[in-house]
Amino acid sequence: MKPLESKDLFPEFPEILEARTERELRNARIAGQNKLLEMKSDTNLDTWISWVNRMHDEIGQHAAVLCEQMMVEAGFGRPPVRYAFVAFGSAGRQEATLWSDQDNGLIVGDELEEGAEIYFEKFGSCLSDILEVAGYPKCTGKVMCSEPIWRLSLTAWKQQLSEWSSDHAWEPTRLFIIASDMRHIAGSRELSESWKAYYRSCVLQQPDIIPALLRNTVRKYGLYIPLVNSIRTLALQRGITESSSIKRMEQIIFLEGGGLLLENVQHALKVALRMRMETSLHMKDGLIGSSGYMLKEQLKNKKVQYELRDTLGVVRRVHRSLQRELRFAERKGL
Known part of the structure; x- marks a missing residue:
């Protein structure tokens, strides 16, 4: 059989949107992975990789929804300001495998009020835990939204990017390189686009x-x-x-x-x-x-x-x- 070429034939994973708990999200991920494995031999590789990454994106988006619900149930309420959940690493490059671990972060809106930082500290840890239960191991390099360095307000992110791009020692350069793979997953796309525009300006100005x-x-x-x-x-x-x-x-x-x-x-x-x-x-x-x-x-x-x-x-x-x-x-x- 000739491999399928069209990316418009993306398989649907209704179990992801129907998941009400992190355990159900894990089961949805298993169902999705098995469906993709069945389709692999009859699908063009580029198309199949794009399907794998779209499945991961859908899981990440729904994990953010579940996290918001769990924060409400825990008494923390809704997000007090805008946020963007973003991917780094192979997920950011849309090259994730079916077994990839977590590489992610948060960009928080600058409309921060008192207590908002504590909210997103809890939110980042909760979201990372949800993804771990769903089958995404925590990153050994700690590139995750549960870590302060990868969970910042937009202004703080800009300051950090400026510092990384102006300090040409090995470690800040390594972090600046990791940041280059950032891609929007959920939340405010405007925040992600502002982040990306500032990253581009750092490259051009340095x-x-x-x-x-x-x-x-x-x-x-x-x-x-x-x-x-x-x-x-x-x-x-x-x-x-x-x-x-x-x-x-x-x-x-x-x-x-x-x-x-x-x-x-x-x-x-x-x-x-x-x-x-x-x-x-x-x-x-x-x-x-x-x-x-x-x-x-x-x-x-x-x-x-x-x-x-x-x-x-x-x-x-x-x-x-x-x-x-x-x-x-x-x-x-x-």
Whole structure:
């Protein structure tokens, strides 16, 4: 059967909207994951990945609704001001797998009144707990709305982004890079758009951040993460703040008018995304998990071996290109 191409055929998951508790949301997630697994072999990979991420988005949106209800039931009332629930990491890039963990944050409106900070401290912890019960493990790097650094008012976020972009030490640069993948999930889209616009201004107003980004980018080894990091840096160099790696590459190629290396990077990304979805899986309590590695039997396949060699070669070439740019920038004294 020819793989389905249209993204308009997105499967529906009515169980998500019907969930009244975090446990029911978990069951809805299991039902959704199983439905997607059944459809995988008959669906174009790009389309299937988009479906996986739309399912995660729907779960995140409903988790926020459940969290508001639970806050009311606990006596805290409705949210006192606007907020935006946002994703970072692979969810922000719309590259999450069926087994991805939490990478998220909160942007709170500046109309903060006394006691509002305490409300959103409770809200962030509650939302993270709901997602954990629903099958999203808590992030080991603590990039979650339950953590103060990722749960701020819009003004405080702007100050933090300014500090990260102006301090070119490794850690603030790492945090600024993580923030670049931000994508709106639920709540006030206006807050997310204001956040994104300010992030873009930080990139444009701090051209000397590029060498710091380059230094962080060429540290990693492997396949998927080095490609994602390289594409992110190439995008930020050009003022592109799109969060999706695929869309970043499309815009980079459009701006540069093509180029063999860029087209190879674009192809390598698609191969890496496919291989990431083909790592060995296991089931635990109804939820899918993954080792993050392909099976030995898969690696013996000649086509897989060729694709790995070819894609790793692209990673090395793009890293060499970025290293040359870093040396040039350092000679210029940036």
